[in-house]
Every structure is written in C-alpha cells, then in structure tokens.
Amino acid sequence: MTDQVRKKRAHLLGFIQHGVNSHATGMWRNPKDKIGWNFARPEYWRHIAQTMERGMFDAMFIADELAPYNTFEDSSDATVKWAVQCPTHEPSTIVPIITGATRHLGVGVTLSTAFEHPYSMCRRLSSLDHLSGGRVAWNIVSSYSKSEWDAYGAVMTDRSQRYARLEEYMEVCYKLWNSWEPDAIVADKESGIYADPAKVHEVIHEGQFYKCRGRHFCAPSPQGQPVLWQAGSSGQGRDFASKHAEAIFAVHPNVDRMKQYADDLNDRTINKFGRAPGSVKLIYGLQTVVAETRSEAQEKYERIKACIPLEGAIAWISGHFGLDFSKFSMDDIVQNIEIPGIQGLFESIIYAKGGAPVTVKEAALIYAQGMGMPVAVGTASDIADQIEHYMDEGGADGFMLAATYTPGCFEEFADLVAPELQRRGRLRTRYEGATLRENLLAS
Template identity: 35%
Template sequence: MPHIHFNQVLVFSPITHTQMTWADPGDRQGADFTTPGYWQGLARTLERGRFDGVFFADTLALPAESQASAADTMAFGSYFPRLDPFALIPYMASVTEHLGFGVTLSTAGTPPFLAVRRLGTLDNLTGGRVAWNVVTSHVRNDFEALGLTRPDHDSRYDQAEDYMEICYRLWDAFPRDAVVADREKGVYIDPARVGKVDFDGKYMKCHAYPVVMNSPQGRPLIFQAGQSGRGLSFAATHADAIYGLQPRLGAMTKFVEAADAAGLAAGKPDRPRVFFGLQPIIGGTEAEARAKRSALAKRVPVKTALSRFGAMIGADLDDRDLDQPLADVTTNASQGLLSAMLDVFEGRVPSIREAALHWGTSYGMPQLVGTPEQVADQIETFWRQSRCHGFNISPTVNPTSVEDFVDGVVPILRKRGLMRSDYEGRTFRDNLHA
C-alpha cells in the first residue's frame, strides 16, 4: 500500500529555515550545532520516526547581496556560521542503521571527478544511505567565492548536463563486483571490470579511471530542486526525487502535473517522486500552536529577512522601497523561487517587505499550525490531493520541533495506514522506492 515518505530538512548552522530560532529559550541548535551528540540525537529521533532521510540544505558562501546585508546575516546568525555536512554525516550514520542522508553539492566549483569521489566515499561508509542534492548554484556569492563568473540561468543547466554525464560514466565504470579480493590469486580488483572514462563535452572534460567503487545501492540517489521550466526538465531527466517548493495545495497539484509531463518528455518509465516542503508548528491546542507561530514571526527582524530573501532571489534589496511590489523585482538567479513567492499571496502581489518577512519565517512553504491531529489531517489532504510522493519537513525550534512531529504526528499517520511501521530495506534507494 502506498504511504507518505518523509525527509527532515536541516542546515549545519545555528538555524534551519526560520530566522532567529537560536534565540528561543527552548532551542538547542544555536548553542550545540558544533557538537556531534546534538545531531546524533536528532538522527536517532528521525530513525525512530521511520523517516526516509535527512536532507541537508547548503550553499557555499555567505548569502548576502551587499556589505550591509552581509553584516546583518552575521549579526543575526542567518545560516552563519555554516559548516560542511560531509563531515557531519558519518557521526549521524554511526548511530543509525536505515536513515538516509541527502547532502548538497554544487556543480559549480567542484569538478565531477571529485564529486563522485566524495559522494562515493560517503555512500560506501554508510552502506548505501547517501543522496546527492544536485544544485547548479544560483547565488552570486558562491561563484565569487570560487573566483568564477556566474552563468545565466539556462547556461547553468547546459553546463550541468556535461557534469552529470561525466558522473554517470564514472559510476558505470567501477561496478561493485570488480572487487574480487581473491587471496589465492593475489588479485584484489579485476582490472577487466574497471573502465576508463574519456569524455570531451562542450563545457567539461574528464579522462580518468574512477577510484571509488559503487556502494550497496549502486550510486547515490539524486535529488534536485528544479522549480522553473528548465530546472524541472533537468530534474525530471536526472533525479530520483524532485523537491518542489510550493506555497499552496493548488500550486502543488500543478507542479506534480508539470513534473509528470517533464518525466514523460524525458522518457522516464516511472512518475517522478515529488517531495514538497512543509513546516509544522505543533501545540497541545490550536491556540498554543498559533501562539508559537506568532512568537516565531515576531522574532524575525526585517533586516535579516531582507538579506536572506535578497540573496535567495539574487537581488540587492537594501536600497529598495520596502512597500514596492515584489513583481517589480527582476532576477537572473532562482526564477522558480521568485515565482513561488508571488504565488503565496493567491493573486495579490505582495510588497517586498511582506514577501521577505514571510520568507524569513516559513522559507515560502506552507506552515501547518495546530494540534498533532490537525497537522496530520492537513498532511493527508496535501498528499492525497497533490499525488506527491512525500514531504520535506522543515523544523523551527530544535530539537523540540522534530520531537513534536515524531512523537505527535507520526503515530497518528501510522494508525491511519499512511506511514511505515518499519523500514522496507537497508539502503536509501530501497526505502525511497518502497
């Protein structure tokens, strides 16, 4: 029987998506995010809740469009400092057996050979529990930090096609059964089973033997957050799962339909597995949950909301009239995110201030505010009517936000037959496809 799949979104920083949560008296992430034990506790809780995996959102550089917004980003702890999840995942994997780990790695700045090596190492160490969130990097700061020039929107995807082709060839060239470890013959690797990659593309080249064999799941799963037409086409072609950021049920349904069409156009035999972002805010009563939501929103300064929102859509908003319509803002960065934000307000064009503050609390995703039963009802409605595969859950105050969901909402969904009672397999691929 089909069931809802869940991933937990996290960021290796003092906060995840909601700004200023580190200042909440009940939050531990702000103080403990450099402590392995904190993350291991989250991993145990999520495995107890039978989540498919953890999805680490990440960018490379400080996300700010001006010196003033950079100072605000630092002062308010807005994804800053931000550490490397590749180093964190082995700690979390060591205390779990089934939980998967999605890690973000950009096609900008990391050659595909190195990406395959890093991802393959992690995938082997975890027994096949790694997914790669492929991003083409739309944030200007990432390119400047690496000494690169940011390509235009479509060129990023053109270059990424070469990138992915090299990765596929490297994965295909070193199957797991090439490791024979024959003591009598003194042969560890059968050279006949390892191929050399010779690729000369329009944008990238690679001439090498791969140095990492496939993991128990073959290669890492691929996640991609394509929102625009070109991005969605790229995701439908390459991804095992697509992350869609949509603000309302109607928009989710349209996105799934668009993903289905993109999958057919790409010749994929199966429907794309679409995950949507949701942010539950749970209370013992509806009034308590609404009070939590109000407290979170009041804590977000306009400055930090503007700096983060501006960085995400690729626009310097510092000198803008904050009451100016968001529709007047143009960007060469994440066009899909800008479009999704315009859709949040259901036909009414928001001001820059409104959009930024909404982003600062919810990251543009639906907030499910209520008791565990009410949140479960909303999740079931979203899942059934959108026909998505599952949801990426964004926390607020951690670890209580994760614990409230696992201890309050998961048992209700399980009782309704909407969520697994145990894992179907050992690898991330096994559990995602179940």
C-alpha cells in the same frame, strides 16, 4: 483491499542545515532552540538523527550555501549580524555521524557542481555511500548566489549555459559510477590479483566543459550511485529534474500550485523521458508547528514569527533572489519586480497570498519564516489532515519538514504527528528496505 491500504504513505525528510540557524531566520533566539545542545558537536546530530528515525523519516536533508549572502547593500554584514544561515559548516562532514547513529535513516547532502570536478564529487559520494551502507543521496545544485562566486574568486557562469554544464557534469558522473563491472574484483590471495583491470574501465571524457581521464577510485558502493535529488523550477530545471532525479523538491504555498506542478512533472518524467510511474517522488516543503491544543500551537507560531529580524529577512531574500532589496521601498509590490535568482522559490512568494499583492516587507518576513512553504499549525490531527490534503489533492508523495527551533520541532513531530499518520495508514510503521533508494521508492 481496504481504503487504508490503498492510500499513499508519506515520505518525510527533515530539512535542516549544518549551522546555527536553518530556514527560519532568528530561531537561535527562540527560547526552545538548542536547549543543552551545540550544533557543532556530534551529540546534537546523533540525537536529531535518532529522533528522525523514531519518526520514520526517510532521510535528513542537509541544505547548504557556500558563503554568506552579500547581495544586500553589497555586503555580508547583515547576514553575519542576524545569523542568516551563518555560520554554516560543510554538510558532508556530518554524514558518517548521522548514519553511524542510525540503522535506517538516509541522509541527503547538498553539494554544488560549480567549484568541484565530477571526479572528486563521485569519489566523495561513493565513499559516503560505502560508509553508510547505502543510505546517501546527493542534492544536485549549481551555485546561484553572487556570494558563492565571490568567495571562490570566480566569475559567475552564463545562466544560459547552466543546464548544458550540468548535463555534462552528470554524464561524467555516470561514466565513473558505471566504470566497474560487477565481477571486476577478483581478490585472489594466492595469485595476488585484487581486481581485473579489463573490467575497471578508464573513463576518457573530453567535452565542452569537462575533461577527465581516470578510473573511478572507489569500487561500486551499496547503491551503485547515490540517490539523486533535485529541485527544478524553470522549464529547463524541470526537464533536468525529470530526467535525472529520483526525488524532486518544490516549494508551493497552496494546493492548487502543488497540483499544477505535480501534473507538469509527472507528464515530463513519464511522457518526455519515458520513466516509469512512481519512479520519481514529488516532495513538497512544509513547516509544522504542533502542540496538544490549537491555542498552544498558535502561541508557539507567534513566538517563531516574533524572532525574525526584518533586516536579516531582507538580506536573505536579496541573497536568494540575486537582487538588492535595500533599493526598494518596503511597500513596493514584489509582483512588479523582476529577479535574476531562483525563479521557482520567488513564485512561492508571489502566490503567498493567493495571487493578491505582496509587499517587499511581507515577502521578506514570509520567506524568512520558511521559504514561502505552507505552514501547518495546530494539533497532531490538524496537521495530519493538512498532510493528507496535500497528498490527495496536491499530488505530494512526501514533505520536506523545515526546521524551526531544533531539535524540538522534530521531537514534537516524531512524538505527536508521526503516530497520528501511522494510525491513518499514512506513514510506515517499519523500514522495509536496506538502502535509502529502496525506502524512498516504496509506495
């Protein structure tokens, strides 16, 4: 067996939102952004989906936020003014468009457990899995930002009970997805019996947080249940992800942090939860800026950074981390600030300069560029080198490729980087599975 055959192949996810701007703030201003395209039209999503499939991506990852961030100055004015992930449309609405335009590409949809009962969540996801022929994943989140709870007129739940609530939510989901026995559907036209009620079990659940009495309204979908994705960063979060997820997402600024995370997550999944090695894929955030020459790539990168509005960047970190950064000096050091929001992503800022002090201004601009992800800038060969380094030394099984200007950033990756990875034996040359789960879990 050759060295090339033994090498891991990268799993690629296109990280994007159903909105005017994704995770690189200000990209709507970029002269390369959405030339001739409108994000609110189906044609745009068909094109991006077909581009990702051409690049042999596993799936499109649709991130989401349920309401405009309003932590900065106790207002969502800056969020609206600077298009900080705003406007953003509901993510699951484009799933049939994406999967209808492709044969193999999966789609992962971010859906919050905070304001939706498990019964309707299961019905929606099973329906999408049927319509896509088994190519749907669910990125499991519980709403973290003040704006979401304000928009729904609810009081934010106690953080200490967050994972107990999530565990029970998943318990109800599993009961519903598993409630139809494989031979429950009879479909006997002569007798008129469609399904045997003895084999379609009624779920009766009365727990601390949820109650449910009813049969799952959907027959088993091609995957049985969607592929489960999760981003775990705290100790409890890592346990939840290690127990439930089939792909775990993380943002780490350097290979050392990636390796530490990989060692910890692999230990939890295998030794604590008894899952088989390779049954959970570790997917790391990466932003790429590729061109035919290094100088051209660097010029593109400088234009991307120049589009970021500082106030918009401050509004975003305020919303994500649950703290109004307008109350701090731009020269304050973020390592000295305690935040209530997403701990794991805050660490990506803390270690953005290798542990050296990071000011509030620096943190905001780094985060607004791509959530603190490492950035690969250069030729296709340069970027492939970096990807291989993160896989071989950092434990990555694949990458969430964060959007900059669209659809150009994905077109350039598919046209330049994907062929280079294929030449190195680091990317599939064809899809081997019929479902997203089969393709994602392939080595």
